[in-house]
Amino acid sequence: MKTLFIGGMDTETNSFSPLPTGRAQFALAFGDGTSRPLNSCSAQLAVWRRMAGAQGLMVHEGLCAVAEPGGFIPRAVYEDLRDRLLDGIARARPAMILLALHGAALAHGYDDVEGDLLERARTLAGPDTFLGATLDPHCHLTDRMVGAADALVLYKEYPHTDIDDTAADLFAIGIRTLRGTARPVMATWDCRMIASYPTQNQPMRGFVDAMRAAERDTPGVLSVSLAHGFAHADVPDVGAKMLVIADKSRTVARATAEHFGRRFYALRNQVTPRFLDLEAAMERIAAHPGGRSPLVLADTGDNPGGGAAGDATFMVHAALARGLENIAFAMFWDPVVVEICMAAGVGARLDMRLGGKCGPQSGYPVDLAGARVRAIGTAMRQRFGSVELPMGNAVWLEAHGLNLIVNDLRTQVFDPVCMTALGLDLGTQRAVVVKSLNHFAALFAPVAGDIIHVATPGTTSVRYGDIPYTRRSPDYWPRLADPLGTGAS
Structure with missing residues (x-):
């Protein structure tokens, strides 16, 4: 045999x-x-x-x-x-x-x-x-x-x-x-x-x-x-x-x-998503009436599925600066915050410092005054294709009109269950921000009013023409408009 x-x-x-x-x-x-x-x-x-x-x-x-x-x-x-x-x-x-x-x-x-x-x-x-x-x-x-x-x-x-x-x-x-x-x-x-x-x-x-x-x-x-x-x-x-x-x-x-x-x-100019900058993304959120179909926005610069830390705070800071509310964010990788919240228990109100821990590409931490621990989940899992993958322990924090999902196992967002299993009803949110590039789309599309890719700063920046390669020759699109010299745009 x-x-x-x-x-x-x-x-x-x-x-x-x-x-x-x-x-x-x-x-x-x-x-x-x-x-x-x-x-x-x-x-x-x-x-x-x-x-x-x-x-x-x-x-x-x-x-x-x-x-x-x-x-x-x-x-x-x-x-x-x-x-x-x-x-x-x-x-x-x-x-x-x-x-x-x-x-x-x-x-x-x-x-x-x-x-x-x-x-x-x-x-x-x-x-x-x-x-x-x-x-x-x-x-x-x-x-x-x-x-x-x-x-x-x-x-x-x-x-x-x-x-x-x-x-x-x-x-x-x-x-x-x-x-x-x-x-x-x-x-x-x-x-x-x-x-x-x-x-x-x-x-x-x-x-x-x-x-x-x-x-x-x-x-x-x-x-x-x-x-x-x-x-x-x-x-x-x-x-x-x-x-x-x-x-x-x-x-x-x-x-x-x-x-x-x-x-x-x-097809090179047609096959990539349209990426909005942070300002344009915030304007889309502000103009969205909410209801049962929230906007779903990808925080593409901080995608753990591409090697980023998952603790970047740029989009949270932008939402707070504009006073926007009813936005859910998932998932911040911050084991320290998870440990504190699990010790305090559901219902506790805490002054928390969230994210921004892994260097300049993660931005500055966010200070949340009187953040409420709404829910705690242990050994949680989310779907990816035909399998379920671990996402560790997770907590739902509510602060300043925002809902933040924080977990202790670094992973990108695939599945709305990372929020809904904690009791967060996405239909009550004006927008949902996920740390991913595209894998989330398979399971979020049925609940999304629209899917928006945001060109945020970070370790997985989608400004492909500006990635600081030292070993790859610069003769590629989009750094060059037509690197093969076909004459077609």
């Missing part, structure tokens, strides 16, 4: 984040991730385990390591996790290796963690073992990664609602290769673009649908992926790239990658 090895290492590194991603930041499972409550990484391993059983493969499950995006991984931490994963491969001696990776992890001494891991896995397993990986579209698609793997398949949706489907797609390519009915070859095309590309709105919706149609209808095409790139990493390969896997024909792979790459490039 042939053996399938499954494992994963999933985190995203922001070069500009002040928060190291140490060992304590990783949720670790050593061969038993699929028997625990699933996260976005181990859920893929569970898909592969089920599909392997149907195909008569023996499964060897290895390390599954997941960390919230943050700063660099210490070298010793990465090397230990990598070597544990590789040791599992060596012991399994598999015919097929499937890894759930991110694609934008950085460690001290390693500016391409996934490339390093895949190359070592290839050397260990040999040329005849199928080596495949799933990747988050916010990855750096490097030549090392493509050269080492047989197949890389990326989630297509942002918000990432298709993680399990992507895992299944990779398994299908792997099993066909193992059975000798396919021979995957990969090709990439550099779009020379750095930005954010939500897929729920047109024209990105149509572009993703076209990629799926090509997989279904184009002879010889096994997979079409768009690497959006992760803008907040100072590495040479940051930026959007197309990736195509074809069956046997590198010519088909290259031609299809270029076709979709040029098509995406032509």
Whole structure:
């Protein structure tokens, strides 16, 4: 019986984040991730385990390591996790290796963690073992990664609602290769673009649908992926790239990658959200009458899902300066405030200093006089795709007409439950401000009067043309209007 090895290492590194991603930041499972409550990484391993059983493969499950995006991984931490994963491969001696990776992890001494891991896995397993990986579209698609793997398949949706489907797609390519009915070859095309590309709105919706149609209808095409790139990493390969896997024909792979790459490039001025500045965002809130459908605003510069601290105060200060009320904010990462509130109990009134603790990119703390502790939640969870993720302990503070959700486990906002589970009725709020870039949209859209992306200052600033890269050449859009020289705007 042939053996399938499954494992994963999933985190995203922001070069500009002040928060190291140490060992304590990783949720670790050593061969038993699929028997625990699933996260976005181990859920893929569970898909592969089920599909392997149907195909008569023996499964060897290895390390599954997941960390919230943050700063660099210490070298010793990465090397230990990598070597544990590789040791599992060596012991399994598999015919097929499937890894759930991110694609934008950085460690001290390693500016391409996934490339390093895949190359070592290839050397260990040999040329005849199928080596495949799933990747988050916010990855750096490097030549090392493509050269080492047989197949890389990326989630297509942002918000990432298709993680399990992507895992299944990779398994299908792997099993066909193992059975000798396919021979995957990969090709990439550099779009020379750095930005954010939500897929729920047109024209990105149509572009993703076209990629799926090509997989279904184009002879010889096994997979079409768009690497959006992760803008907040100072590495040479940051930026959007197309990736195509074809069956046997590198010519088909290259031609299809270029076709979709040029098509995406032509949409460059249409595929990113419109970002309002702080002043314009406050004007929108002031003009909104409230009711059952609040405005939902993304505090994009302080997105923990991109490595930010989650304690920036710019939007709260702006609301207080204008005397705006009935605004909910979620979630501030401030374990000190949570601890004090839990000790004081529900109903307590406290003078609190909130946020602004992790450096200049977090702004100044907010002093809240007589803040009321409205509710306390312990070991809370929120939905992300097919899984529930922890958000730690949380408190609802009410002060100066504002409602502030504060938690002690740094994470971005995915789900209104981070507020509603504490008893906050969003229908009573004029606006809801969430620390996220786009993942919140999947579950907030049904309750939102409108969704607004705000270009706030911070570690995950969306002013992409101004990111202070030192290792990435400046020949990209939007820093340049037409870096490929097509003559089209």
